[in-house]
Amino acid sequence: MSSNVVVVLDNGGGLIKAGIGGERDPTTVVPNCTARPLSSKKFLLADQLLSQTEDLTSAVLRRPFDRGYLINQDLQSTIWSHIFSSLLHVTPSSSSLLLTEPLFNLPSIQRATDEIVFEEFNFKSLFVSDSPSLVHLYEASRRPYDVVSKAQCSLVVDVGFSFTHVAPVFQNFTVNYGVKRMDLGGKALTNYLKELVSYRSINVMDETFLIDDVKEKLCFVSTDVARDLQIARRRGNDNYFRCTYVLPDGITHTKGFVKDPIEAQRYLTLSEKGELPQEGANEDDEPEVKSKPNKVDLTKNEFSLSNERFLVPEMIFRPADLGMNQAGLAECIVRAVNSCHPHLHPVLYESIILTGGSTLFPNFAKRLESELRPLVPDVYQVKIATQEDPILGVWRGGSLLASSPDFDAMCVTKAEYEELGSSRCRRRFFH
Amino acid sequence: MEDDVRRMSTRARKVAPKMVAALASTDNRTQAILARLEALENDNPGAELVEPNDDDDDASLDEDDDQVFQKKQSKGTKRKTRQAKALETAKKAPRTFLELLHDANLESLPPHVPSYLRAAVGPPSSTSRRDFCTVCGFSAKYTCVRCGMRFCAARCQNVHNDTRCLKFVA
Numbered sequence: 334m335s336s337n338v339v340v341v342l343d344n345g346g347g348l349i350k351a352g353i354g355g356e357r358d359p360t361t362v363v364p365n366c367t368a369r370p371l372s373s374k375k376f377l378l379a380d381q382l383l384s385q386t387e388d389l390t391s392a393v394l395r396r397p398f399d400r401g402y403l404i405n406q407d408l409q410s411t412i413w414s415h416i417f418s419s420l421l422h423v424t425p426s427s428s429s430l431l432l433t434e435p436l437f438n439l440p441s442i443q444r445a446t447d448e449i450v451f452e453e454f455n456f457k458s459l460f461v462s463d464s465p466s467l468v469h470l471y472e473a474s475r476r477p478y479d480v481v482s483k484a485q486c487s488l489v490v491d492v493g494f495s496f497t498h499v500a501p502v503f504q505n506f507t508v509n510y511g512v513k514r515m516d517l518g519g520k521a522l523t524n525y526l527k528e529l530v531s532y533r534s535i536n537v538m539d540e541t542f543l544i545d546d547v548k549e550k551l552c553f554v555s556t557d558v559a560r561d562l563q564i565a566r567r568r569g570n571d572n573y574f575r576c577t578y579v580l581p582d583g584i585t586h587t588k589g590f591v592k593d594p595i596e597a598q599r600y601l602t603l604s605e606k607g608e609l610p611q612e613g614a615n616e617d618d619e620p621e622v623k624s625k626p627n628k629v630d631l632t633k634n635e636f637s638l639s640n641e642r643f644l645v646p647e648m649i650f651r652p653a654d655l656g657m658n659q660a661g662l663a664e665c666i667v668r669a670v671n672s673c674h675p676h677l678h679p680v681l682y683e684s685i686i687l688t689g690g691s692t693l694f695p696n697f698a699k700r701l702e703s704e705l706r707p708l709v710p711d712v713y714q715v716k717i718a719t720q721e722d723p724i725l726g727v728w729r730g731g732s733l734l735a736s737s738p739d740f741d742a743m744c745v746t747k748a749e750y751e752e753l754g755s756s757r758c759r760r761r762f763f764h
Numbered sequence: 765m766e767d768d769v770r771r772m773s774t775r776a777r778k779v780a781p782k783m784v785a786a787l788a789s790t791d792n793r794t795q796a797i798l799a800r801l802e803a804l805e806n807d808n809p810g811a812e813l814v815e816p817n818d819d820d821d822d823a824s825l826d827e828d829d830d831q832v833f834q835k836k837q838s839k840g841t842k843r844k845t846r847q848a849k850a851l852e853t854a855k856k857a858p859r860t861f862l863e864l865l866h867d868a869n870l871e872s873l874p875p876h877v878p879s880y881l882r883a884a885v886g887p888p889s890s891t892s893r894r895d896f897c898t899v900c901g902f903s904a905k906y907t908c909v910r911c912g913m914r915f916c917a918a919r920c921q922n923v924h925n926d927t928r929c930l931k932f933v934a
């Protein structure tokens with residue numbers, strides 16, 4: 334350990350998880366972007382964006398990632414440089430790097446990435462991994478008696494920032510030909526929520542940080558959309574979803590917050606069996622008119638939410654509702670499994686692992702199971718496990734791998750890179 | 765306090781250039797959907813990105829970054845000379861993923877090779893699409909004849925026509 338520090342970097346499009354191999358948790362989890370607050374000329378980055386006092390209202394945002402892939406190497410290396418020196422306090426030239434990259438990364442992007450790693454930062458050696466195999470590794474180590482580790486096989490469902498991947502893992506390797514991708518993740522959900530709120534109450538199209546917070550605190554997955562839409566039309570106490578979010582005022586608070594957190598949790602008291610709760614008051618014809626959705630008092634600096642809370646995550650299950658011509662998550666899983674050998678089908682359905690920040694919505698696994706079960710042959714079991722921490726799962730797997738005795742031998746050294754070049758080195762990482 | 769609200773709500777909304785192009789197309793409905801999906805990928809949808817001078821773009825760094833950063837800078841210059849020619853033509857703005865994807869020419873791979881393109885999940889098998897009103901979110905019976913978006917009642921139709929229809933307000 335002391336002789337060789339391994340920097341483990343789970344370089345996501347939304348968040349970077351960075352730390353030292355062998356530790357349980359990353360040292361830091363920061364946004365992989367830079368943003369300039371309206372009031373400033375200076376771009377803030379990474380941890381600076383997490384400051385409780387920084388007013389990020391209408392901040393202009395830049396990300397090194399586009400559609401899940403690294404396109405702006407200059408910006409990325411600026412962010413990395415800050416992380417290595419100010420947050421991890423490591424010297425790249427005397428460290429190894431374990432880096433995650435998205436599945437099906439393009440060779441041109443790999444080349445540019447290797448160049449930063451070896452020529453700009455001078456890392457001693459590099460290992461590049463995809464995420465599903467690291468998630469598998471971590472889960473297999475946590476549950477040694479489970480099918481995941483006994484069959485060395487799992488189905489990793491990663492609902493990330495830019496997209497969603499369903500990836501079969503077999504003998505600890507991601508089965509590339511079985512991977513299926515939906516072009517939908519946390520970023521699209523936040524943008525969809527922005528649209529809905531801007532439409533109905535107040536223009537928040539520029540408020541990525543704020544609406545991310547609203548999404549994380551208030552959105553959930555409905556287990557019965559038809560019933561919940563009915564409830565969302567009701568007024569007053571009969572509407573279990575209505576809640577209010579207070580915008581920052583720039584004076585007493587620079588961050589938004591949920592006005593009444595207890596009110597916001599009322600939906601959890603609804604029966605899971607899809608019963609419609611008794612209504613205290615009236616229930617007549619035109620609910621549209623009577624409920625006057627979201628009359629917002631602008632002087633109060635707040636907006637209210639009701640059906641948006643579950644219609645946003647609904648996208649992952651039924652993208653077609655939004656006019657997207659792609660299958661929903663349950664069908665995506667079935668297609669990934671079906672592209673593997675039939676012998677693997679029962680094992681894969683029995684070892685589904687949910688990871689990625691967008692699986693954190695309450696009721697996610699329950700809903701997925703209810704959509705998936707009817708699509709899977711009756712003789713197979715369906716078992717869905719959510720990672721203990723879906724945001725850190727990939728990093729923890731990386732940390733585990735970095736501390737294994739084989740790790741050094743798996744890496745490509747700087748000398749090898751200089752001799753062989755990027756593409757020949759890359760061949761070593763997979764298979 | 766009110767200042768803040770105004771700041772957020774009155775920022776001019778502009779029509780993005782891609783969406784202008786989309787509008788020129790004859791098939792409004794298809795183009796409306798594409799424009800909408802494009803909007804869901806946008807990092808700064810509320811404002812047309814006025815690229816300032818790209819040079820003071822790099823976030824200013826804290827003092828303790830200087831050491832690593834300087835190393836990086838000097839390396840950076842080396843890299844620049846090597847790549848100078850390429851950079852002269854393709855200056856500044858990073859290429860989008862779709863451009864990089866196009867260059868990668870994945871279509872030319874034999875069909876059995878897994879790739880980004882082949883991993884796409886594909887269209888849903890059942891066509892049963894549930895229709896939610898794009899204004900209020902409740903179930904929608906009607907379709908706008910101009911753009912194909914759904915609405916539930918006259919009240920929402922008016923909102924749609926006033927604020928949304930074929931405007932592609934990002």
Ligand SMILES: [Zn+2]
Binds near residue numbers: 898900915
């Ligand atoms: Zn409506």
Ligand SMILES: [Zn+2]
Binds near residue numbers: 909910911924928
């Ligand atoms: Zn219309």
